[in-house]
Amino acid sequence: MTPKQRTRLAAALATAGALSMTLLGPTTHAGADPVRPDCPRGLACDWIPAAYEQTGDPGDKETYGNYDTSDRPHTNKIRFIVLHDTEEDFDTTLKIFQNPLKQTSAHYVVRSADGHVTQMVRNKDVAWQAGNWYVNSHSIGIEQEGVAVDGAKWYTPEMYRSTAKLVRHLAAEYDIPLDRQHIIGHDGVPPTSASGTRNMHWDPGPYWDWNRFMALLGRPTVPTASARSELVTVSPDFKKNKQEFRDCEKGVDLPVQGSSAVPLHTAPSADAPLFSDPGLHPDGSPGTNCAADWGSKISATQQAVVADRVPGWTAIWWYGQKAWFRTPAHTRTTTPTAGYVVRPRKGRDEVPVYGVAYPEKSEYPADFADQRVGAPLGYTIKAGQSYPGGGEAPTGYFHAPTIDSSRPYDHTYFRGEEKYVTVQIGHRIAFVKASDVDIVRVR
Structure with missing residues (x-):
């Protein structure tokens, strides 16, 4: 890291520290009780809430920010952890998440210089972080201070250690497998439709040392x-x-x-x-x-x-x-x-791949307008091909069009019966219907 970057980070540290001291008292958000950060013991961690405010006409679906209240994992199961980089310095990132007009947030932000962690959205709630509503609904997002094209300058030993300690804690709390179909980068999040592929993000980028990080999680790559x-x-x-x-x-x-x-x-x-x-x-x-x-x-x-x-x-x-x-x-x-791979079932020439695992249309209430279902992506698994995966993906859609509205079905999680499994189809994960594939253990 350059001296200029370290100076900027030091200033951010001082600002963030002062702000957190102000907010760490009887802080509430969305009508909740005082919030304490959900962090492992021994990790420097504080709580600064992201914005949750009405910003216009309550009848307009785009008039609040920057996350949705929920009751996870009792409603929608938390199955993934998504690692990002901020593309901004730490202090600016906190300010962005505190501005409801920015329409974005993450559960945690990790500082480069010393690995300090600030939680901004409670884990029970849904942060707007992954660019895929299904993944948002079933994941925890961790932003890491840095700029992807700047290489390893921002990704410090302190950051690796703090993020790994936090991920281990969250994985244990929510029973998330410590593998690369569940601990993913933002670059591993699938689009919700084929047309959205080119709009997906690619952070934390090619200079995040995944070997080092997975070893810190206790999952080094060994034969x-x-x-x-x-x-x-x-x-x-x-x-x-x-x-x-x-x-x-x-x-x-x-x-x-x-x-x-x-x-x-x-x-x-x-x-x-x-x-x-x-x-x-x-x-x-x-x-x-x-x-x-x-x-x-x-x-x-x-x-x-x-x-x-x-x-x-x-x-x-x-x-x-x-x-x-x-x-x-x-x-x-x-x-x-050794592990599990996914193959088309015998007699299937190819299997469609999805970016979401939503219910079937028939599983929604008849009077519910937003009967959202998944459309296949532009990829298929063909006969004779296999891909890593097989872990069950929760089937469900979380409907949250307004801020704490009393409308029927608002902030409701709709579960589906069709079972989906996760596959590593390319650099991004995706989902296939379990009824379309065989899951095979290979050694």
Whole structure:
């Protein structure tokens, strides 16, 4: 971190500290009792509430911010934890979440300089953080102070330790598996529809050290299967895995540096085009080395199913196709892994993939107008392909169009009977109907 950044962070620390001292007394929000942060013992943590205010005509659905009240996990189960970066400094992030006109929030914010944690939305409530309402309804969001294209400058040892301690605490409290289908980056959140793919976020980006983080969670990548296992965990050494990416929004090349990301190609050659995510490149154009083009990369600690091998290269199933990446001999780019994979049931040529796990239309009350159902994304799982996953995803839709309204069905969670499971279809997770697939244990 540069001296300028440290100076700015020190100022933010002082401001945030003063503000938290003011607010840590008998603080309430949304008519609640005084709030204490839900943090593990020994973690520096305070409570500063995000805005929950009416900002216009109560009849207008877009007139309040910055989260929704709920009663999780008694209503909607908490199943995922989403890691973000703020793209702002710590103090500015707190102010944004306190401004109801910004229409955004997260449950926690972690400071770069010292790992201090501020909780801003209670875990029982739904923060507006993931860009996917289903994921919002079933997740806890953690913002980490930083700028994704600035590399590891913001991601300090203190931040890694604090975020890991917080995630371990939350995972234990809500029975969330400590794996990469449930502990995801914002870059792992699926769109709700095929048309929304290009609007999804890609933080915390290629310079977040997932190997380091998962080891701090007590889940380091170690071999758990034979060397020729069809399931592998991507595990390049962060410091040695030096990659050249581009900030395409600014039109500049980023410094070559250590990364969690491994480029994916269409053939086993460094000269082959980069993999093209059909959701990001619907015109069929090649993938790019843009930092934001996550379809052309796989990240350390993500799992994949091997589709083919040639000397020095491995192919995996990725968004319905083969994607190749370099696996030189005597390196540990991949680690053989035992686990569960999802395959189409016998007789199925392909299986649709969804970005949500909503009820069927027939499961809503007849007089309920917002009978929301999931539409398939632009990806399918084809016969002969397998993807990591199999964990059950809650089926339900949380309806919250107004602020604490007495309207029928407002702030109601509608459960569905159709069972869905989570899959790692590409860089982002997604959901498939359990009735469409077989879940198979591989070793």
